[in-house]
Amino acid sequence: MAYRSFSEFLRALETAGELRRIAAPVATELEITALADREMKSPGGGKALLFEQPTIDGQPSRFPLAINTMGSRRRMALALGLDDVDDLAHQMQLILKAKPPTNLRQGWDLLKQGLDLLHARPKRVKDGPCKEVIHRFDRPSAAGASGVTLADLPVLHCWPQDGGRFVTLPNVHTRDPDTGERNIGMYRMQIYDDRTTGMHWQVHKVGARHGKRYYEKGERMPVAVTLGGDPAYTFAATAPLPDGLDEILFAGFCRKKSVELVKCETNDLEVPADVDFVLEGYVQPGEARPEGPFGDHTGFYTPVDDYPVFHLTAITHRKEAIYPATIVGIPPMEDYYMGDASVRVFLPVFKMNFPEIVDLTLPPEGVFHNLVFVSIRKQYPYQAYKIMHGLWGMGQMMFSKYIVVVDEDCDVHNTSEVLFRLCANTDPQRDSTFVKAPCDSLDHAPSVPNIGSHIGFDATRKLPGEGYSRVWPELVKMDPMVAAKMEALAASLGLR
Numbered sequence: 003m004a005y006r007s008f009s010e011f012l013r014a015l016e017t018a019g020e021l022r023r024i025a026a027p028v029a030t031e032l033e034i035t036a037l038a039d040r041e042m043k044s045p046g047g048g049k050a051l052l053f054e055q056p057t058i059d060g061q062p063s064r065f066p067l068a069i070n071t072m073g074s075r076r077r078m079a080l081a082l083g084l085d086d087v088d089d090l091a092h093q094m095q096l097i098l099k100a101k102p103p104t105n106l107r108q109g110w111d112l113l114k115q116g117l118d119l120l121h122a123r124p125k126r127v128k129d130g131p132c133k134e135v136i137h138r139f140d141r142p143s144a145a146g147a148s149g150v151t152l153a154d155l156p157v158l159h160c161w162p163q164d165g166g167r168f169v170t171l172p173n174v175h176t177r178d179p180d181t182g183e184r185n186i187g188m189y190r191m192q193i194y195d196d197r198t199t200g201m202h203w204q205v206h207k208v209g210a211r212h213g214k215r216y217y218e219k220g221e222r223m224p225v226a227v228t229l230g231g232d233p234a235y236t237f238a239a240t241a242p243l244p245d246g247l248d249e250i251l252f253a254g255f256c257r258k259k260s261v262e263l264v265k266c267e268t269n270d271l272e273v274p275a276d277v278d279f280v281l282e283g284y285v286q287p288g289e290a291r292p293e294g295p296f297g298d299h300t301g302f303y304t305p306v307d308d309y310p311v312f313h314l315t316a317i318t319h320r321k322e323a324i325y326p327a328t329i330v331g332i333p334p335m336e337d338y339y340m341g342d343a344s345v346r347v348f349l350p351v352f353k354m355n356f357p358e359i360v361d362l363t364l365p366p367e368g369v370f371h372n373l374v375f376v377s378i379r380k381q382y383p384y385q386a387y388k389i390m391h392g393l394w395g396m397g398q399m400m401f402s403k404y405i406v407v408v409d410e411d412c413d414v415h416n417t418s419e420v421l422f423r424l425c426a427n428t429d430p431q432r433d434s435t436f437v438k439a440p441c442d443s444l445d446h447a448p449s450v451p452n453i454g455s456h457i458g459f460d461a462t463r464k465l466p467g468e469g470y471s472r473v474w475p476e477l478v479k480m481d482p483m484v485a486a487k488m489e490a491l492a493a494s495l496g497l498r
């Protein structure tokens with residue numbers, strides 16, 4: 003189901019009992035994030051919070067602010083208009099496995115999938131709600147004193163030692179200057195003044211690749227940043243899609259409705275017409291400024307580093323725009339649920355590449371890619387190593403610092419079960435492998451930024467041919483018939 007606006011999504015959250023309105027004034031400097039952090043750390047991710055009166059330096063903001071809107075499994079599913087994110091994974095699997103139909107039922111199913119894919123194709127429109135109010139800064143005479151600038155947005159100062167205010171849920175639209183392919187990534191933006199920000203696309207990300215080509219050509223790079231609208235856009239921007247797979251198409255597939263695109267006022271980029279804010283601008287080749295520090299996903303402050311600068315040429319917005327935000331920090335945070343949804347939706351893609359994969363998860367303690375648990379149906383010696391190397395070769399899985407491979411009968415979502423297998427089933431030297439690898443730019447542990455090592459553990463049962471000459475023991479388990487009988491007895495006795 004598609005939402006026509008971010009506020010429609012917020013109403014859906016409210017109806018589902020998933021949103022708390024806060025009418026009292028609360029400061030964008032540390033106070034909103036302190037409340038949000040508290041909420042995100044409460045069982046199941048707490049509630050989404052809608053601040054009706056955020057204040058900026060003590061003054062009321064023109065715009066309300068919503069945070070933690072995707073910070074639980076239920077809200078993440080609601081964001082995609084689903085009962086459960088696994089429904090989307092199922093649709094993905096159907097598409098990947100689509101074969102010519104052999105009966106009418108299959109024919110209908112395929113037709114429906116085809117229509118869904120048609121929905122994925124964006125439509126171009128001339129105007130949209132995101133242009134209800136337009137403030138242009140590219141013409142000196144048009145820079146009206148009463149216009150909205152970045153200083154008017156309720157941008158959060160998240161943690162005490164942050165270098166300033168950061169836009170934390172921006173969907174950054176860029177285009178490959180050679181192929182014209184579009185990309186949307188989520189890269190935080192530090193506010194420098196009312197017209198400039200940092201652009202924190204890390205070296206491995208598509209925005210940085212596009213930027214490099216513009217710098218090589220010596221051309222100014224058009225950039226558009228959207229905030230709000232259907233949450234499917236935000237989810238698509240964060241999803242680790244393969245380079246070249248269009249986020250707009252993916253968002254259309256998720257919401258089962260074409261995304262309507264409208265051209266920006268001051269550059270040629272196209273953005274979803276129904277978002278709350280569009281920040282139009284450019285990045286100048288070769289220009290960089292210190293960015294940070296910032297309390298990051300890792301749970302630590304990332305230090306100051308040079309990043310490109312975004313110059314604002316226009317802000318357009320809905321009349322009743324709502325500013326979306328999040329806060330990252332020591333897990334679990336809202337981003338865990340976004341990452342978890344990505345893994346679940348793309349599990350069929352992993353399985354298509356590696357049919358022996360049964361399940362895979364990135365536990366919250368690993369802050370996305372630091373830790374991967376994967377279970378496999380093992381058939382031949384060293385298959386666990388094939389899986390580790392295969393995962394390290396798949397897009398952003400290249401950042402996975404620790405991969406633990408277990409047998410199919412281990413529940414990867416039960417961390418203590420995985421740790422039990424890891425401890426019990428491995429001889430550390432024999433069953434581990436180190437590789438040199440690119441590292442996440444945020445990772446402070448490697449001796450130098452962006453490169454380091456990863457380790458994989460084979461915690462599966464050892465097969466003949468894997469250097470294990472003894473007989474592998476059986477797991478201790480109760481006789482299933484006795485267990486079932488005693489379950490019934492326990493229930494009748496009220497034992498738990």
Ligand SMILES: Cc1cc2nc3c(=O)[nH]c(=O)nc-3n(C[C@H](O)[C@H](O)[C@H](O)COP(=O)(O)O)c2cc1C
Nearest residue numbers: 187188189190202203204207208209240241242337
């Ligand atoms: C809340 C949030 C904030 C993020 N901030 C950044 C960031 O500042 N820089 C960055 O490179 N990636 C950031 N990411 C991760 C990217 O959005 C993610 O890797 C995405 O897949 C990148 O898209 P791309 O592959 O099209 O570049 C963030 C993710 C989330 C959920």
